[in-house]
Amino acid sequence: MRKPIFAMLLMMLTSAPAGAGAIVDDESANDSIETAGIQIPREAGPSAYAGDFMLVPGDVDFVGLGSLAAGDVITAATTPLEGSGFFTPDTILGVFDAAGFRVAYNDDAGGLSPGSALAFEVVSDGDYFVAVSGYGDPTFEGIHSKSGRYALTISLIPVSAPNAPPDCSAAAATPEELWPPDRRMADISIVGVTDPDGDPVALTITSISQDEPLTNSRTANSCADGAGVGTGMASVRAASDGAGDGRVYSIGFTAIDDRGGACSGTATVCVPHDQGGNDACVDQGPLFDSTDCDS
């Protein structure tokens, strides 16, 4: 049981955590939960901290981890730095919750080492502490006679927050209306897609349709009225049927965040018949594929 924990710990500590820093050794001023202070902030990604501490008879060293969430994983280890073969001091290592209840414990990490190592997954949200004492003091009250310098390493791997997909419900095309109908292609952006987690969102145009037959290719400068499917930006032709009630383009898109969450939607762009009494945009629906050069 002990060796796998130690192997996992070494793996975690050597996997280049995002945050790293040094623990301040305030010697005897950290003998209890009340005096531990918060030394290690909980970051969005894995973080690791290391420091050298001095253990003296009657001494306990507490390091505060602050407020942790259920699912966070704490790993901690001590390495004795004195004596022949670095066997001194013989430490014990514990994790405590805010009520002072010991929730994890280790004496010897494995093999012959009197150093300690543990991994603990937080079960309920709250403040937690890592504590080191001398062998023979399982209540971490300083009832021991061990002394010597030791290195303490702690890593914190925060539970990953569940991903909420992007929200396409407020998406709109910009611009929403094209005027004048000069038959030029105009770039259309999709705006208003948000992600509840603040994740970056990538947008892809999936379809462009319109409610009127395509513009006569002989009078337009290219065959299709819509382009950009498969890219992040659509373009549509500023044209409409002279006898119609306004041309409406329907631009379909999907939005994907950087954790694989997705939404899809449609935004419309209108080319009104005129700017006078007949400026309505009556949408007969996505009847014609704007990218179809053969129609």
Ligand SMILES: [Ca+2]
């Ligand atoms: Ca202390």
Ligand SMILES: [Ca+2]
């Ligand atoms: Ca030990």
Ligand SMILES: [Ca+2]
């Ligand atoms: Ca998200």
Ligand SMILES: [Ca+2]
């Ligand atoms: Ca129409």
